[in-house]
Amino acid sequence: MRIVPEIRSAMVLPNRIPPKNPVSTVVIYLVLVVFAVLFAMPLYVMIVTSLKSMDEIRLGHIFALPQNPTIAPWDYAWNTAASGFLNKGLKSGFWNSIKILVPSLVMSVVISSFCGYALACWHVKFGGILLSCLLLCAFIPFQIIMYPLIKMTAAVKLYNTSFGVSVIHTILALPILTMIFKNFFSSIPTDLIKASRVDGGRFLGTFVHVVLPLSPNIMIVVAIMQITGIWNDFLVGLTFGNVQAYPMTVNLNNITQTQIGVRTYDVYMAAAMLTAIPPLVIYFISGKMFIRGITAGALKG
Amino acid sequence: MSTRQTGLERTNEFIHRHAATLAVVPVLIVTLVFYFGSTIWSVAMSFTASKVFPDMSFVGLRNYKRLFGDNLWSLSIQNLGVFLVGSLVSLALGFFLAVLLDGKNVGERVFRTIYLYPMAVSLIITGLVWQWLFNPSMGLQQFFRDLGLKDFVFNWVGDKNKVMYAVVLASVWQGTGFYMILCSAGIKGIDSEVWQASRIDGISKFRMYLEVIIPMMKFTFVTSFVLLAIGAVKAYDIIVAMTNAGPGGHSEMPSYFIVDMYTNRQNIALGASGSTMLLLIVLAFMIPIGVINLLVKKRK
Numbered sequence: 001m002r003i004v005p006e007i008r009s010a011m012v013l014p015n016r017i018p019p020k021n022p023v024s025t026v027v028i029y030l031v032l033v034v035f036a037v038l039f040a041m042p043l044y045v046m047i048v049t050s051l052k053s054m055d056e057i058r059l060g061h062i063f064a065l066p067q068n069p070t071i072a073p074w075d076y077a078w079n080t081a082a083s084g085f086l087n088k089g090l091k092s093g094f095w096n097s098i099k100i101l102v103p104s105l106v107m108s109v110v111i112s113s114f115c116g117y118a119l120a121c122w123h124v125k126f127g128g129i130l131l132s133c134l135l136l137c138a139f140i141p142f143q144i145i146m147y148p149l150i151k152m153t154a155a156v157k158l159y160n161t162s163f164g165v166s167v168i169h170t171i172l173a174l175p176i177l178t179m180i181f182k183n184f185f186s187s188i189p190t191d192l193i194k195a196s197r198v199d200g201g202r203f204l205g206t207f208v209h210v211v212l213p214l215s216p217n218i219m220i221v222v223a224i225m226q227i228t229g230i231w232n233d234f235l236v237g238l239t240f241g242n243v244q245a246y247p248m249t250v251n252l253n254n255i256t257q258t259q260i261g262v263r264t265y266d267v268y269m270a271a272a273m274l275t276a277i278p279p280l281v282i283y284f285i286s287g288k289m290f291i292r293g294i295t296a297g298a299l300k301g
Numbered sequence: 302m303s304t305r306q307t308g309l310e311r312t313n314e315f316i317h318r319h320a321a322t323l324a325v326v327p328v329l330i331v332t333l334v335f336y337f338g339s340t341i342w343s344v345a346m347s348f349t350a351s352k353v354f355p356d357m358s359f360v361g362l363r364n365y366k367r368l369f370g371d372n373l374w375s376l377s378i379q380n381l382g383v384f385l386v387g388s389l390v391s392l393a394l395g396f397f398l399a400v401l402l403d404g405k406n407v408g409e410r411v412f413r414t415i416y417l418y419p420m421a422v423s424l425i426i427t428g429l430v431w432q433w434l435f436n437p438s439m440g441l442q443q444f445f446r447d448l449g450l451k452d453f454v455f456n457w458v459g460d461k462n463k464v465m466y467a468v469v470l471a472s473v474w475q476g477t478g479f480y481m482i483l484c485s486a487g488i489k490g491i492d493s494e495v496w497q498a499s500r501i502d503g504i505s506k507f508r509m510y511l512e513v514i515i516p517m518m519k520f521t522f523v524t525s526f527v528l529l530a531i532g533a534v535k536a537y538d539i540i541v542a543m544t545n546a547g548p549g550g551h552s553e554m555p556s557y558f559i560v561d562m563y564t565n566r567q568n569i570a571l572g573a574s575g576s577t578m579l580l581l582i583v584l585a586f587m588i589p590i591g592v593i594n595l596l597v598k599k600r601k
Contacts (some may be wrong), residue, residue: 122321143574148339203320232423283421
């Protein structure tokens with residue numbers, strides 16, 4: 001009878017060790033808040049700087065709120081800021097990024113999900129070897145395949161076009177995405193696949209009617225991962241695009257580096273915010289899905 | 302007409318029967334041609350006399366000799382080491398934050414969201430904003446001088462001895478949230494019995510983490526270390542946006558060196574030999590870990 005309360009308390013208590021006293025809880029929260037402030041600081045500085053005039057910035061109060069908030073830097077960054085040879089601001093880069101993003105998203109998801117599905121649910125000769133090769137590919141640094149890829153895309157007239165950049169993004173994403181899809185589709189009960197085959201369902205039919213309805217989550221995770229990854233890419237856009245096809249990140253970097261003389265940090269920060277907003281919005285909306293994406297795609301590149 | 306139709310039917314039948322194989326073909330081609338083919342191409346090119354244009358005459362190890370004689374390349378390898386050791390801070394800090402957040406119900410999501418958001422922005426933006434924070438006359442240095450620390454010096458980006466610390470600080474800001482997430486997952490994966498056993502034994506929480514939890518999270522740490530190493534090898538964007546390898550090449554990194562060789566300095570063979578070295582570095586990290594994994598699996 002004596003042990004009963006002990007067992008009960010063991011059952012009721014959570015798995016974790018409860019904090020011993022309120023003081024330690026307060027200290028822990030204090031530390032957490034300090035780090036939160038440190039992590040949030042650069043974003044805060046970006047926002048307030050982008051709303052100040054250069055005269056106000058020169059006063060050197062980097063953390064001060066803007067005295068006369070102005071959206072002129074945002075307007076200038078979006079419409080007129082000079083980058084390289086063009087004075088068209090960031091908006092051309094924005095549309096280029098969209099033009100790069102949409103085809104590469106569609107191509108990479110379609111090709112890798114089909115391949116992952118075939119490897120997971122159907123018998124493919126040498127499928128295991130292909131998977132090992134894909135794992136190896138995920139570790140090959142981009143720099144080593146960069147120059148041959150430039151030569152190959154140039155040979156088919158895709159070099160220096162936004163579609164060429166899309167193709168390279170697709171190539172870079174395929175190994176990791178195929179592995180992600182393969183792992184996910186392997187968790188679908190084989191009985192479901194078998195039943196569909198008995199009913200006369202073929203490769204495509206089974207995919208559309210059985211597999212896809214079970215995988216909206218993985219599709220969203222992969223889409224988030226691809227959208228943020230491609231949007232934030234710099235090197236592929238720089239090496240495979242040209243003045244007409246540079247994505248927003250390259251555009252942003254050109255704005256900050258081609259200017260001679262005064263460095264206008266108000267415009268730079270506004271431009272940085274404009275470039276950061278699309279992925280940040282996706283991040284704040286998607287929460288857990290984003291986390292699943294970056295952990296699954298950690299090996300990418 | 303009729304023969305054409307049967308031909309079409311035959312094609313249809315072929316597609317249906319081999320659909321699974323056909324679905325694999327694009328990825329197979331990408332793997333063999335664009336990854337393996339390109340890698341072999343680059344490695345081969347590193348033994349040639351290519352300069353501005355490819356020139357396939359064999360020159361042996363001449364490019365490697367030149368590479369290791371290149372001051373910038375040695376600097377870049379040195380900086381790779383600094384960057385790698387420095388990024389261990391993001392793993393340590395990530396683990397620390399994961400421990401603090403573990404089991405907190407109040408505000409856990411808010412804190413996690415704040416620690417992780419830098420991961421959502423481009424490294425170009427990270428580099429740019431930290432360059433701004435390090436601005437000597439308008440940035441953090443000025444802020445601390447206004448507070449009364451008249452001799453405060455925080456101009457790391459302009460200082461050739463400290464520029465790598467600035468780059469590491471910016472990348473720690475970017476990456477810590479990610480390692481926190483990996484460590485959180487590792488901590489959550491630990492059996493609840495372990496926690497209860499420790500409570501019955503009555504050992505302190507600190508010792509519990511040090512002596513029980515950390516050794517149990519070996520796999521998480523190894524994974525994190527591999528990712529850190531790959532991140533260091535890949536580091537390019539942040540250098541471009543923050544320092545452009547300056548001042549005087551003191552924040553040169555291998556990745557930057559190679560792209561610079563291919564584009565601005567137009568020395569294809571030297572770029573190819575640099576990227577071959579990069580591949581060897583990655584393999585040097587991967588092979589021991591792969592072997593250990595295999596041994597562990599076999600033992601089980």
